[in-house]
Amino acid sequence: MEWKPDRTLKTPIYKQIAEFIEKGISSGQFSPDHPLPPERTLAEKLSVNRSTIVAAYEELQSIGVVERKKGSGTWISTDIWGISHKRIPNWGRYVEHGSFVPNIPVVQRIRTETQRNNLINLASGELAPDLFPAEQFRTIFSEQPxxxxxxxxxxxxxxxxxxxxxxxxxxxxxxxxxxxxxxxxxxxxxxxxxxxxxxxxxxxxxxxxxxxxxxxxxxxxxxxxxxxxxxxxxxxxxxxxxxxxxxxxxxxxxxxxxxxxxxxxxxxxxxxxxxxxxxxxxxxxxxxxxxxxxxxxxxxxxxxxxxxxxxxxxxxxxxxxxxxxxxxxxxxxxxxxxxxxxxxxxxxxxxxxxxxxxxxxxxxxxxxxxQFGTHITMLRQRLEERRDQLISSLHHFLGDKTEFSVPAGGIHFWCKIKQPVNEYHLLEESIKQGVAFVPGNVLGTKQGYVRFTFGRGDIPSIQEGISRFAEVLNRIENNKC
Missing domain, CATH: 3.40.640.10 (Type I PLP-dependent aspartate aminotransferase-like (Major domain))
Incomplete structure (x- = not known):
């Protein structure tokens, strides 16, 4: 076996080994009449840890390429050499190898969690339902064919x-x-x-x-x-x-x-x-x-x-x-x-x-x-009220523990947490407490910031959301979570 994994690649070693074995099975290099090399033997030949080979075999087992038989080793799955010669595509590899890069995990997590009805959403960059021109739209639908x-x-x-x-x-x-x-x-x-x-x-x-x-x-x-x-x-x-x-x-x-x-x-x-x-x-x-x-x-x-x-x-x-x-x-x-x-x-x-x-x-x-101009006038007024509520809540619940510049428009509020804090840990604990925001390092290189969106919630939910956030931040400060 002359092949060796390439440690300069970004692809994990165990995935390189799994791909090599899968290709070897397809080409006939590995026979279905014999078990695949034992984990320790293959680890020595490829100069890797045994745990890496275990991970490679588990990867192949998860997609139906191999079977792990207790006491007799790892074998090529009989399903892929049956009468139909059918195999399950390695969808995981397709997903990982696509050219369109997915959102980072924390962004995916925020989007998943904000679908919960009991979570106060200070993360999503959109307007609250009461700020939509729903009545104007109903008029358009009924009066304008x-x-x-x-x-x-x-x-x-x-x-x-x-x-x-x-x-x-x-x-x-x-x-x-x-x-x-x-x-x-x-x-x-x-x-x-x-x-x-x-x-x-x-x-x-x-x-x-x-x-x-x-x-x-x-x-x-x-x-x-x-x-x-x-x-x-x-x-x-x-x-x-x-x-x-x-x-x-x-x-x-x-x-x-x-x-x-x-x-x-x-x-x-x-x-x-x-x-x-x-x-x-x-x-x-x-x-x-x-x-x-x-x-x-x-x-x-x-x-x-x-x-x-x-x-x-x-x-x-x-x-x-x-x-x-x-x-x-x-x-x-x-x-x-x-x-x-x-x-x-x-x-x-x-x-x-x-x-x-x-x-x-x-x-x-x-x-x-x-009606558009009327709507915009209403929108500015209500967004300003929400912004002011956010500022009032930060002062009330957190005192001088944060600092910020007051935005003169928009729907976002950029807030510096004065105490050192792990933003991802702060987010996880806040989600448990029922409030979501966007950690600052998702949006840039500055550390210790969070982004609150005041366009998404109404005034009571903004107040309650900051109250929950402050409770989490105080617990972290006192090393209680």
């Missing part, structure tokens, strides 16, 4: 909706744009995926904020991109950091969330916006502006968005209705140069043949109605 066709729509999305979005961004965000420069997407998440997959290639370097929502997304890793981090202070990203990174690494694309940034709530200062746009023009770096929150500005002042200041077509702009109307509507959009929009529309067609006609119809009716 659907007159659209039921076939595939325009590759870039329904033309009427794109016209309405064009009017919307002109009125609210001072962005002058043609419907031909708009692509309808299934929320901002799909927009990001399309941009990464279509406009970048493996090995390209991109820069994102630290901390940021993008930090938690595996889409950059799935695309084989190199990700650089830009620290955020009270005015947002420092343009000088962009210069430094670009001189060292040649940034191909810059991803920014300038208004009420997720998770810090920071608003990029006007002077820095101007400087970043100047750098984009100087170095030829495209900017992806993700803008889910600017409409929620509590004082009603919006922007100026980078796209509204962009005179050269350097900014590709993403927004959606997820954070201001309803996440389940799945309506987002990309605004950019026509050739870019056409490229992204072609890719979207390959994925889903275009967006569903019904949510586009609902979005068009609501976004173009006077």
């Amino acid at each position: 659907f007159e659209g066709h039921l076939g595939y729509d325009h590759p870039q999305g329904n033309e009427r909706l794109r016209e309405t979005i064009g009017n919307h961004v002109k009125v609210y965000k001072n962005i002058e744009i043609s419907p031909d420069n708009i692509l309808i997407t299934s929320g901002a998440q799909q927009a990001l995926h399309l941009i990464v997959q279509c406009l970048l290639k493996p090995g390209d370097t991109v820069a994102i904020e630290d901390p940021s929502y993008c930090y938690s997304l595996p889409l950059f890793q799935s695309a084989g991109l190199r990700t650089l981090l830009l620290p955020i202070d009270k005015e947002g990203v420092n343009p000088e950091d962009i210069v430094t990174l670009h001189q060292k690494h040649r940034i191909r694309m810059l991803f920014l969330n300038p208004d009420h940034q997720n998770p810090t709530g920071t608003k990029l200062s006007l002077s820095r916006r101007k400087k970043i746009l100047d750098l984009s023009g100087e170095f030829g770096i495209p900017i992806i502006e993700d803008d889910p929150y600017s409409l929620t500005s509590f004082n009603g002042e919006i922007g100026p968005n980078l796209k509204s200041m962009d005179l050269n077509g350097n900014v590709v702009y993403i927004s959606s209705l997820s954070k201001v109307v309803a996440s389940g509507l799945r309506i987002g959009w990309i605004i950019g140069p026509k050739k870019v929009i056409e490229r992204l529309a072609d890719a979207k067609q390959q994925v889903d043949f275009g967006h569903s006609v019904f949510p586009q119809w609902v979005a068009n009716e609501f976004l173009g109605s006077p």
Whole structure:
């Protein structure tokens, strides 16, 4: 046996051995008439611990390739050499080897736990049901008959909706744009995926904020991109950091969330916006502006968005209705140069043949109605009330044990825990106590932070959630959990 496991690979040694044996069985190297090599013998030949061989055999047994017979060793399963010659696919290996990287385990755990009815959800980045315009939607359904066709729509999305979005961004965000420069997407998440997959290639370097929502997304890793981090202070990203990174690494694309940034709530200062746009023009770096929150500005002042200041077509702009109307509507959009929009529309067609006609119809009716402005006014007021409740609860239950900057919009609250704490342990104990949040190191490199979402809960649940969180934090501080 000349083969040896490769210790330089990321694949665990026991999985390499299991794969080698499986291939040997298929090729006939290992005969079904004899047991496979004993664990100790194989361990010596491959220069590994016996426990590694045990794990490899258990892996093969779990997928039906081998049978462990007490007293006689490990044998090739008779099922795979029977009359039908059928075998069970190794689905575990398929799952692990796919090119699309899964969410990290803590993110998967949070999403699973937040489905529990008795858990207070301060983690999910969405609006509470009472903030949805449900009554307005019912009015649309009852008074506005659907007159659209039921076939595939325009590759870039329904033309009427794109016209309405064009009017919307002109009125609210001072962005002058043609419907031909708009692509309808299934929320901002799909927009990001399309941009990464279509406009970048493996090995390209991109820069994102630290901390940021993008930090938690595996889409950059799935695309084989190199990700650089830009620290955020009270005015947002420092343009000088962009210069430094670009001189060292040649940034191909810059991803920014300038208004009420997720998770810090920071608003990029006007002077820095101007400087970043100047750098984009100087170095030829495209900017992806993700803008889910600017409409929620509590004082009603919006922007100026980078796209509204962009005179050269350097900014590709993403927004959606997820954070201001309803996440389940799945309506987002990309605004950019026509050739870019056409490229992204072609890719979207390959994925889903275009967006569903019904949510586009609902979005068009609501976004173009006077009710939209009324809804936004209500939303700002209620989100500000929830933010204030969160601040009041932190002061009441935790005193000076936390520190934070107060966001002027958005739905997220970035909170520093002054005492040293393991954020994952804090999360696990909090879930047991019936409250969930997002650990800060899921969203960036800073230690000792948590993100609370005040858009998801009502005022009583925010108060109770912080009370439960404080109880857990105090127990940890006193070494009682």
